[in-house]
Amino acid sequence: MSATCHDGTNDTSHAPASRNAREGHLLIALVGRPNSGKSSVYNALTGENARVGNYPGITVDILEGQVVLPSGVRATLADLPGLYSIEATVDAATDEGVARTFLNTAKSKGDRLVIVQVVDPTRLALGLRLTRELARTKFPIVLALTHADVLAAEGRKLDPHALADAVGVPAVLVDSHERDATARAVLAAVDECLRAGADARAAKYFDPASVAKNVVRDVGSRRELARRHITEHIDGVLLHPIIGPFFFIGIMALVFAAVFLIADPASVLMDRLLGFARAGLPKILGRNLFTSLVTDGILGGAGTVLAFMPQIVILTIALELLESSGYLARGAFLMDRLLRVLGLSGRSFLPLLMGHACAVPAISATRIVRDPRERLTTILVIPLMTCSARLPTYGLVLAAFFWDRSPFFRAALFVSLYVASIVAGLCASWILRRTVTKGRGLPLVLEMPAYRVPQAYVVLRKAGQAAKRFLRDVGTTIVAVSTVLWVLLAVPMPGSTPAEHRIESSVAATIGRAVEPVTKPAGFDWRINVGLIGAFGAREVMVGTMGVIFGVENAPDDSAPLTERLREAKKPDGSPLYGVRTGLAILAFFVLACQCVSTVAAIRRETSTWRWPAFVLAYTYTLGYVAAVVVYQVAGIFGVG
Amino acid sequence: MIFLVTLSSLANAALGMQFRIASFVGLEADATAWLGAVGLHEGEELVVLRRAALGGPLHVRTASGGEFAIARELASSIACVPAPVVP
Numbered sequence: 001m002s003a004t005c006h007d008g009t010n011d012t013s014h015a016p017a018s019r020n021a022r023e024g025h026l027l028i029a030l031v032g033r034p035n036s037g038k039s040s041v042y043n044a045l046t047g048e049n050a051r052v053g054n055y056p057g058i059t060v061d062i063l064e065g066q067v068v069l070p071s072g073v074r075a076t077l078a079d080l081p082g083l084y085s086i087e088a089t090v091d092a093a094t095d096e097g098v099a100r101t102f103l104n105t106a107k108s109k110g111d112r113l114v115i116v117q118v119v120d121p122t123r124l125a126l127g128l129r130l131t132r133e134l135a136r137t138k139f140p141i142v143l144a145l146t147h148a149d150v151l152a153a154e155g156r157k158l159d160p161h162a163l164a165d166a167v168g169v170p171a172v173l174v175d176s177h178e179r180d181a182t183a184r185a186v187l188a189a190v191d192e193c194l195r196a197g198a199d200a201r202a203a204k205y206f207d208p209a210s211v212a213k214n215v216v217r218d219v220g221s222r223r224e225l226a227r228r229h230i231t232e233h234i235d236g237v238l239l240h241p242i243i244g245p246f247f248f249i250g251i252m253a254l255v256f257a258a259v260f261l262i263a264d265p266a267s268v269l270m271d272r273l274l275g276f277a278r279a280g281l282p283k284i285l286g287r288n289l290f291t292s293l294v295t296d297g298i299l300g301g302a303g304t305v306l307a308f309m310p311q312i313v314i315l316t317i318a319l320e321l322l323e324s325s326g327y328l329a330r331g332a333f334l335m336d337r338l339l340r341v342l343g344l345s346g347r348s349f350l351p352l353l354m355g356h357a358c359a360v361p362a363i364s365a366t367r368i369v370r371d372p373r374e375r376l377t378t379i380l381v382i383p384l385m386t387c388s389a390r391l392p393t394y395g396l397v398l399a400a401f402f403w404d405r406s407p408f409f410r411a412a413l414f415v416s417l418y419v420a421s422i423v424a425g426l427c428a429s430w431i432l433r434r435t436v437t438k439g440r441g442l443p444l445v446l447e448m449p450a451y452r453v454p455q456a457y458v459v460l461r462k463a464g465q466a467a468k469r470f471l472r473d474v475g476t477t478i479v480a481v482s483t484v485l486w487v488l489l490a491v492p493m494p495g496s497t498p499a500e501h502r503i504e505s506s507v508a509a510t511i512g513r514a515v516e517p518v519t520k521p522a523g524f525d526w527r528i529n530v531g532l533i534g535a536f537g538a539r540e541v542m543v544g545t546m547g548v549i550f551g552v553e554n555a556p557d558d559s560a561p562l563t564e565r566l567r568e569a570k571k572p573d574g575s576p577l578y579g580v581r582t583g584l585a586i587l588a589f590f591v592l593a594c595q596c597v598s599t600v601a602a603i604r605r606e607t608s609t610w611r612w613p614a615f616v617l618a619y620t621y622t623l624g625y626v627a628a629v630v631v632y633q634v635a636g637i638f639g640v641g
Numbered sequence: 642m643i644f645l646v647t648l649s650s651l652a653n654a655a656l657g658m659q660f661r662i663a664s665f666v667g668l669e670a671d672a673t674a675w676l677g678a679v680g681l682h683e684g685e686e687l688v689v690l691r692r693a694a695l696g697g698p699l700h701v702r703t704a705s706g707g708e709f710a711i712a713r714e715l716a717s718s719i720a721c722v723p724a725p726v727v728p
Contacts (some may be wrong), residue, residue, distance in 0.1 A: 084678040085674070088671065088677070122706060123707055125706060126706065126707050129680065130678070209704070212705070231708075232690075241691070241692070242694065245694065329710075332710065334697070336698045336710065337695050337696060340712070346710060370675075442672075443711075443712030443714045443715035444698055445676065445709060446709065447679070447709055448700065448708040448710055
């Protein structure tokens with residue numbers, strides 16, 4: 001979840017039963033109810049980076065990793081999305097549908113497959129209902145009972161041998177914090193299951209509630225037993241009909257304000273350092289074309305975007321903490337009523353919130369929404385959510401045009417941009433549910449997980465992944481676009497009359513000027529137009545593009561950061577090139593326009609048609625343009641400079 | 642001997658009281674099957690912990706240990722009877 005945060009996980013979501021399995025290679029399918037701790041077990045077994053969270057349906061794709069059993073047998077481990085049932089009818093496009101299709105395909109192809117069912121022992125009877133259904137698939141099954149630490153802390157003891165006898169499959173109790181021990185125990189159980197062969201067949205008929213009652217005993221002290229009620233006590237406050245919603249809104253505002261207040265000084269510092277690097281390099285490399293490419297093209301473009309990495313990392317950490325603590329499911333509970341008025345439900349809440357980090361995984365996460373109409377509506381409005389790729393532009397505009405205001409004023413403005421995008425998304429869903437996605441919706445049923453203390457290594461790993469992806473994308477896409485733009489700014493348009501400033505007659509400037517008649521009502525000149533054209537594929541390119549334009553345009557040893565250059569830029573008559581109202585118009589456009597090719601591709605993948613991506617591009621660009629014009633013109637009427 | 646039981650919808654169930662799901666009224670078979678898989682099936686006992694404001698969902702805990710948010714609209718399709726009190 002970063003600015004260009006398009007999940008780099010091995011997406012095999014629609015490729016059930018991998019090629020290896022078909023060739024006789026062993027395939028292990030990790031199956032379990034949502035929030036059973038499946039992703040933690042996957043991480044323990046493979047050491048790879050699946051999403052780990054405390055919310056139903058967090059594994060949005062099927063991840064694959066390689067494992068070696070104690071016997072030396074190599075196997076492919078597939079982490080399936082959470083599912084409640086493999087027998088109840090479910091839309092094939094949902095998370096459950098994807099997992100079921102995987103198992104059904106493996107069965108029909110006769111793959112060599114072992115199911116490792118991850119079960120939360122604090123909710124054992126619920127997990128065993130799924131075990132009973134899985135037994136009917138005739139695949140060998142291993143039960144991996146997670147949260148051994150929670151069970152012990154709550155004064156409960158589970159007898160895995162008694163459970164194995166009752167259900168007829170190997171069962172191991174693991175603590176996913178102890179990753180090595182977890183991996184050893186689960187893989188040894190798979191080996192045992194393979195050795196037992198046809199003798200290890202799960203019982204198809206048993207009463208989950210009775211089995212659960214017989215294998216779990218209370219052994220704890222009064223203090224330990226009291227821990228079971230922690231979630232209940234916390235919920236008493238956080239889900240209070242009056243306090244709960246206010247607390248929730250406060251938390252969300254705090255998260256978004258913190259992203260700005262904590263990351264802004266770091267961004268300013270990084271911007272300053274880059275300014276010094278830009279000014280210092282010509283002294284070392286000399287003044288030549290290569291130096292201009294490095295300082296104005298690469299450092300001015302990609303380097304400027306890099307300054308906004310702290311914001312992306314902090315946003316990722318904040319959302320991860322909320323998710324892994326179990327609070328987001330409460331958010332869905334609190335928001336359901338409001339979302340129902342708008343034609344959605346609490347189940348749409350997680351994808352919509354994830355959209356604030358990155359729209360691409362958020363669109364995949366809509367698979368947890370069972371109602372097809374609601375799911376489509378959620379997909380169509382996610383691009384309106386303030387993804388982290390917008391943050392560099394927001395940060396640039398706020399620093400350039402509101403530099404003389406207090407940090408709290410700028411933080412409030414920053415939060416209001418989030419509010420604007422949420423309001424726009426909600427209004428859009430209200431309209432869509434009454435027009436293009438009209439129809440009766442399915443009511444909410446959502447499992448509420450217990451509160452858990454987030455695992456520090458998981459949160460930090462997530463932040464590290466976000467930073468890595470951001471660096472990777474800056475290192476590829478944005479460097480490439482910045483370099484191309486530098487060339488287009490350096491090369492004059494064929495047949496042009498040499499202008500006083502070479503950049504004025506460049507290819508890029510000519511293209512930007514050609515669009516000016518359309519964008520002038522919004523206050524956008526050729527420079528901003530070039531930025532917007534460059535940002536069509538990825539909106540974070542905007543800042544890099546502006547960095548290149550002002551880098552090429554200004555004196556080579558000018559160390560001023562881009563924000564100052566934007567603020568100080570003058571028209572030929574000496575008046576400021578841009579004012580506050582230009583900044584506001586840019587913000588209005590960025591709040592609404594879907595400038596992200598990856599999002600468009602994700603919508604195409606999830607809807608299996610180009611109709612909906614085209615629809616999203618059309619309506620968001622129209623809204624963005626109209627909003628920019630209205631903001632610019634109205635600000636002018638009120639005398640905003 | 643005739644036993645008289647009072648069927649009431651889960652939407653109207655009193656907070657903190659133990660109820661047993663008696664039947665699903667007006668729901669399609671698919672929906673009932675899925676609810677059963679989730680952990681809300683006939684015979685399951687549950688307690689309504691709270692109701693969200695302004696007609697929002699109910700927060701219930703089942704005897705199997707699960708906790709769920711259930712839309713009030715759906716709760717009104719779940720018929721319940723008071724669960725027998727275990728001494």
